[in-house]
Structures are given as structure tokens and as C-alpha cells.
């Protein structure tokens with residue numbers, strides 16, 4: 017194995033990063049961009065490991081340093097993963113301060129900032145100052161969906177690393193090799209996830225996730241009138257909320273118990289004096305994250321729904337190529353021959369408009385209802 021195993025279908029990016037890690041002093045700031053699920057943070061983490069690794073090739077995957085970076089326990093690699101929708105200036109200033117210290121044993125002091133686009137304006141300015149005058153051994157690895165998500169002044173000081181949407185065969189191969197998934201399931205999951213590696217892995221390994229996706233794809237045939245459209249909207253929002261709740265709860269539980277232990281919880285579950293503040297702070301972070309998790313779950317469902325109509329459109333236009341939802345081919349063909357491409361495009365537009373509105377904090381049920389009404393066939 018090597019530290020690059022998690023970076024799927026990005027050969028030229030990996031080559032470039034490997035060369036940079038093997039060369040002398042790397043640039044002080046790097047910006048990893050790519051669509052969601054393309055593996056921005058996986059690439060940044062692998063690069064961090066390669067920079068710290070003392071073996072040849074860099075990022076051997078076997079030495080203690082490589083293991084620590086991949087497990088997130090390396091003393092000189094700090095991973096910042098904003099829990100909520102935004103990352104504030106106070107946290108950023110603290111981060112900048114820690115980043116400016118010398119590495120304790122590693123070769124570089126590395127900060128890997130996932131979702132750096134969540135930095136507030138004030139936070140971004142604090143970050144800019146740090147990147148303008150970098151201490152000699154500090155390396156910043158920032159990740160955002162696209163370069164435009166960062167202040168141009170930050171972006172222009174970063175070496176840009178652009179990931180592509182990994183091709184379906186590369187994702188399927190990774191699922192077979194790394195996760196031991198059988199070839200058919202891997203191919204179907206990779207196709208359904210449309211180049212989102214994490215989503216493909218979840219679909220390939222979690223029957224419940226597959227069932228939820230199937231529910232979403234069953235929606236179009238139910239939208240036969242106003243009544244069913246309203247009912248379907250309600251069901252879609254509830255399902256996304258239930259999924260998000262389960263996800264948030266499992267994250268919260270692990271975090272809370274880890275923090276309670278770290279703060280010195282007694283065998284009877286009593287907390288020492290003066291620890292209430294820290295627990296409250298964690299609770300606030302978790303609440304902010306819950307909002308994001310809920311929004312993400314709904315967005316995922318909307319993207320799955322869009323894939324249905326994209327398949328219908330491909331069939332209507334005779335575009336050829338694989339369908340995203342191959343198992344539904346017969347139904348998709350019927351839907352394609354029953355309507356015109358213009359109507360399908362209008363439906364796709366309605367889904368994209370709904371995603372935007374949910375992203376802009378419109379009440380999800382209202383946004384989704386408007387969408388299902390626009391999608392209905394009767």
C-alpha cells in the first residue's frame with residue numbers, strides 16, 4: 017500500500033504532488049480543489065504524509081510517520097474540519113498561532129484545512145496574513161470545491177491542485193481492491209454515485225443507503241397529481257431528516273464520550289468542576305453541524321433524483337453511453353418515450369432551483385413541494 021491509495025482516478029495530480037514532495041522545499045500554501053467526493057482532502061492528506069515521510073518514495077505508507085498522518089495522530093499535521101456552516105476568526109487566529117510554531121519532530125508544520133470556504137470573511141483575512149508571511153517550515157493545505165470559493169488574494173498565493181471527477185471504472189476498481197466489494201455491486205455503486213468516491217463506498221457497503229436511494233428514485237412514478245406531489249415532498253424531506261439525525265447522533269455520541277473522558281469523567285459519570293463550558297461549546301458545535309448534515313442529506317437525495325431525469329434526457333436525445341441508473345432502464349425508457357426533452361429539461365431545472373433554495377435557507381418543505389409540483393406528470 018501507499019499513502020496515495022485513497023486518491024482515486026487522479027494519476028496526473030498524484031505524479032505532480034509526488035514530485036513536489038521529493039523536491040526540496042515545497043510551496044508554503046496549496047489549494048486543493050475538485051467537485052465534492054473527488055477526494056480533495058484525501059489528496060491533501062496523502063500529500064501531507066508524503067511531505068513528512070523520510071523514506072523513498074515519499075509517502076511510503078509503511079513508516080511510523082505515514083501511519084500517523086493517515087490516522088490523524090501526527091504531531092505536526094493538524095487537520096481542521098469545520099463542523100458547522102462557518103469557521104470563525106477566533107478559531108482561525110488560534111490556528112494561525114499553532115501553525116507558526118516549529119515542527120516538533122516532523123519535517124514540516126502542516127495545517128490541512130478542509131472546507132476552507134467555510135472561513136468567514138474576517139477569518140479569511142486572518143488566514144491571508146498567515147499565508148503572506150509564512151514561517152519557514154509551515155505548509156498550508158487548503159481544500160475548497162473551486163478556486164473561486166476563496167478570496168482571490170489567498171488563492172493567488174497558493175499552488176493550485178485541481179482534482180477531476182474520478183471516472184466510474186477507477187471508482188469501481190477502488191471499491192473492489194480496497195473494500196473487497198464484488199465487481200457487479202462496485203460497478204453499480206460507482207455509476208450511481210457519479211464520481212463521488214465516498215458516496216460510492218457507502219452505496220456499495222450499506223444496504224440501508226441503497227434502500228434510501230431506491231426510495232428517492234421511486235418518486236418520479238408517484239408524482240401523478242397535486243395530492244401525490246405534496247405527499248411525496250413531505251416523505252422526501254422526512255427521509256432526509258431521519259437520515260441526517262442518525263448520522264449526526266452517531267457523530268455526536270462518539271465525540272461527547274471522548275470529550276467527557278478527556279475532561280476526567282468519574283466512573284459514576286460525574287464531571288469535574290469547571291468542565292461545563294467545554295461540554296457546552298461542543299454541544300453548540302454539534303448543533304451547528306446538525307444543520308449542515310441535514311442540508312447535505314437533502315441535497316444528496318435531490319442529486320439522486322436529478323440523475324433519474326438526466327437518464328431520461330439522455331435516452332430522449334439518444335445520447336448513448338451508460339445510464340446512471342441502469343437497473344431502472346425499462347422504466348426510464350418508458351418515461352423517455354412518454355415525454356419531450358424540453359419537459360425533462362424543465363424538470364431538471366426545477367430540481368436545481370430547489371437545491372439552490374435549500375442552500376439559501378428556504379424552508380426545505382416549501383422548496384421541495386414546489387419542486388415535486390413542477391415534476392408531476394398529472
Ligand SMILES: [Zn+2]
Nearest residue numbers: 069076079082
Ligand atoms: Zn513513510
